[in-house]
Amino acid sequence: MESIRQFLIEQKLLDEAAVDNLAHQAKNSQVDFVSLVAQEANLDPVKLRHAFVGLFKKKVFYEILVEEKLINIEIVQSVVEEFGGIPPNLAQILIERKLVSEEPATMALAQELGLDYVDLSTYQVNDQLFNSVDVALMRAFSFIPDKRGEKEITLIMANPGNVDQIEELEVELGLPIIPKVASHRAIQKLLALMVETSLDSKMVFADLENLPPLEVVAEEEAEEVPPSTGVAIHQELKEEAPVVRLVDSVILKAVRKRASDIHFEVYEAQLKVKYRIDGVLFEVLTDVEPQMRVPIISRLKVMAQLDIAEKRVPQDGRFKLKIDDRFVDFRVSVLPSIFGETVVLRILDKSAFGLDIRKVGLCGNDLLVFQRNARKPYGMVLVAGPTGSGKTTTLYSAINFVHSSADKFITIEDPVEYQFPDIVQIAVNEKKGLTFSSGLRSIVRQDPDKIMVGEIRDPETANIAVNAALTGHLVFSSIHANNVTDAISRLINMKIDPYEFVSSFNLIMSQRLIRNICPNCKTDDTTISEEAKRLTADFSAHANLHFMRGSGCRYCHQTGYQGRSGIFEVLEMVPKIKQMILTHESPLLIRKTAMALGMVPLRKAGWIKIENGETTFEEMNRVTFEEGGLE
Numbered sequence: 001m002e003s004i005r006q007f008l009i010e011q012k013l014l015d016e017a018a019v020d021n022l023a024h025q026a027k028n029s030q031v032d033f034v035s036l037v038a039q040e041a042n043l044d045p046v047k048l049r050h051a052f053v054g055l056f057k058k059k060v061f062y063e064i065l066v067e068e069k070l071i072n073i074e075i076v077q078s079v080v081e082e083f084g085g086i087p088p089n090l091a092q093i094l095i096e097r098k099l100v101s102e103e104p105a106t107m108a109l110a111q112e113l114g115l116d117y118v119d120l121s122t123y124q125v126n127d128q129l130f131n132s133v134d135v136a137l138m139r140a141f142s143f144i145p146d147k148r149g150e151k152e153i154t155l156i157m158a159n160p161g162n163v164d165q166i167e168e169l170e171v172e173l174g175l176p177i178i179p180k181v182a183s184h185r186a187i188q189k190l191l192a193l194m195v196e197t198s199l200d201s202k203m204v205f206a207d208l209e210n211l212p213p214l215e216v217v218a219e220e221e222a223e224e225v226p227p228s229t230g231v232a233i234h235q236e237l238k239e240e241a242p243v244v245r246l247v248d249s250v251i252l253k254a255v256r257k258r259a260s261d262i263h264f265e266v267y268e269a270q271l272k273v274k275y276r277i278d279g280v281l282f283e284v285l286t287d288v289e290p291q292m293r294v295p296i297i298s299r300l301k302v303m304a305q306l307d308i309a310e311k312r313v314p315q316d317g318r319f320k321l322k323i324d325d326r327f328v329d330f331r332v333s334v335l336p337s338i339f340g341e342t343v344v345l346r347i348l349d350k351s352a353f354g355l356d357i358r359k360v361g362l363c364g365n366d367l368l369v370f371q372r373n374a375r376k377p378y379g380m381v382l383v384a385g386p387t388g389s390g391k392t393t394t395l396y397s398a399i400n401f402v403h404s405s406a407d408k409f410i411t412i413e414d415p416v417e418y419q420f421p422d423i424v425q426i427a428v429n430e431k432k433g434l435t436f437s438s439g440l441r442s443i444v445r446q447d448p449d450k451i452m453v454g455e456i457r458d459p460e461t462a463n464i465a466v467n468a469a470l471t472g473h474l475v476f477s478s479i480h481a482n483n484v485t486d487a488i489s490r491l492i493n494m495k496i497d498p499y500e501f502v503s504s505f506n507l508i509m510s511q512r513l514i515r516n517i518c519p520n521c522k523t524d525d526t527t528i529s530e531e532a533k534r535l536t537a538d539f540s541a542h543a544n545l546h547f548m549r550g551s552g553c554r555y556c557h558q559t560g561y562q563g564r565s566g567i568f569e570v571l572e573m574v575p576k577i578k579q580m581i582l583t584h585e586s587p588l589l590i591r592k593t594a595m596a597l598g599m600v601p602l603r604k605a606g607w608i609k610i611e612n613g614e615t616t617f618e619e620m621n622r623v624t625f626e627e628g629g630l631e
Contacts, residue, residue, distance in 0.1 A: 306334060326349075329349075
């Protein structure tokens with residue numbers, strides 16, 4: 001008992017009077033002294049652990065480094081000579097001077113202090129606990145919360161030897177701390193990852209104060225802002241730093257999270273901000289103060305150089321920002337609603353996708369067929385699909401693939417999404433009389449080699465595009481149709497002469513966007529129900545496939561999917577298909593013949609994605625359907 005008594009007093013865990021009191025209680029009761037010490041409310045369990053571990057420390061920090069051959073004794077001696085002894089921040093000095101790497105130094109520090117070292121590269125964060133602690137506090141003190149008990153909290157810390165810091169944190173968190181050790185760099189890296197992969201508003205906008213301001217890049221083709229409204233409110237908004245900072249933060253985070261759209265939705269009592277990521281909307285902000293709603297919408301309109309005073313009619317605009325050393329275009333749509341104006345920003349980030357024809361999802365023979373036909377000196381390449389199927393991205397990727405400075409390339413689009421150097425791009429303006437058909441009629445008089453028509457919507461545009469392809473131009477375009485044979489039927493219904501059709505078309509391709517399984521949480525799929533199997537007519541032919549799915553993690557925002565790629569059916573206009581069009585064969589027979597000639601239909605492309613472990617059975621069924629008997 002005397003040795004324990006001496007230990008408690010020497011380590012200042014309890015004062016002498018308290019220890020004597022416990023000894024007196026033990027003497028006059030049936031409870032032994034050690035049990036009474038363990039039950040003492042004033043005994044700090046963390047300090048007790050530190051003191052106990054300290055009894056067994058045999059080596060100090062630099063001795064461990066020397067023993068592990070991470071440094072030699074001469075380095076220690078030079079530091080002692082420089083500082084007149086061993087400095088308390090020796091680890092930091094050695095790391096800053098690159099005399100030792102951070103991870104080995106941290107492991108040595110953990111050994112010196114008798115604490116557990118944590119490798120954060122494989123560490124699974126407790127999201128609920130993590131979200132309960134202020135991110136700014138975690139960054140300032142460089143720690144990750146590990147677990148919380150009823151009477152203490154365990155933290156993974158970069159500097160657990162700093163007693164003052166631990167005491168300050170205990171006040172902030174309201175609990176005694178049990179420390180573990182990880183390197184400062186690993187902790188900060190994990191904190192950054194947690195912020196960037198979270199859609200919780202507290203996390204997404206935790207570093208609002210530290211974000212760099214975004215500068216709008218001047219657009220030469222931007223419409224003029226009414227001088228009586230735009231300039232005055234622009235000056236007023238400059239003074240509204242919180243509004244500007246919030247809007248900048250929302251945009252910056254959306255770009256970094258690979259969002260395709262940002263929705264600012266105005267309701268009676270709140271403004272909601274949502275990101276569309278991989279085709280799915282995620283709500284990221286709902287607690288915007290009511291007085292900030294109008295300034296936020298006005299800020300967006302100022303950025304797009306729209307009329308701020310006009311709140312009764314829809315408006316469209318665009319702006320460009322420099323984000324993370326690259327330029328990102330934004331298309332802006334403002335629509336009046338019963339509670340105010342709602343705004344949607346379409347993010348047009350060339351670098352996010354690369355606009356590489358090999359990255360859109362085309363592969364194997366389909367890629368070769370597409371590239372071969374896109375390289376032809378004249379003719380038409382048509383991309384079919386519903387809205388949101390990635391047609392425009394494919395067309396831009398094709399432009400990127402075939403364009404050279406030796407050719408004149410002109411596009412007409414509604415609107416111009418991505419801007420290319422050395423390409424003449426025209427935006428449709430129906431109010432001013434510039435339509436696809438009128439613009440295309442003028443384009444062919446501009447001596448182009450290659451033309452891109454954003455969309456074939458009407459017979460007049462279709463006929464001019466076909467005539468351009470017949471007269472020595474390479475024409476790229478898109479059309480709303482479900483598959484390649486539907487595209488043929490639609491063009492025939494637009495009164496395109498079959499002889500001109502077969503003479504002008506090189507290739508028709510239909511596509512869909514399908515979500516990819518998140519690689520970070522990919523697992524076997526055991527969720528396919530028997531009912532789903534029975535309702536899928538072609539399931540039995542693929543029942544032996546190894547089905548995969550994403551279980552959901554922070555990297556995919558718990559969806560199980562991360563990123564999208566295309567699935568395609570590519571129809572090359574070979575003589576057999578041309579002959580069937582000329583003889584007015586039925587679309588079903590044309591489709592069956594095309595498949596016999598090697599065309600891979602969308603449904604089969606979806607099954608191939610499943611076979612390769614790239615997507616799920618559920619996702620394949622969402623974007624394709626079986627075509628009874630054809631496949």
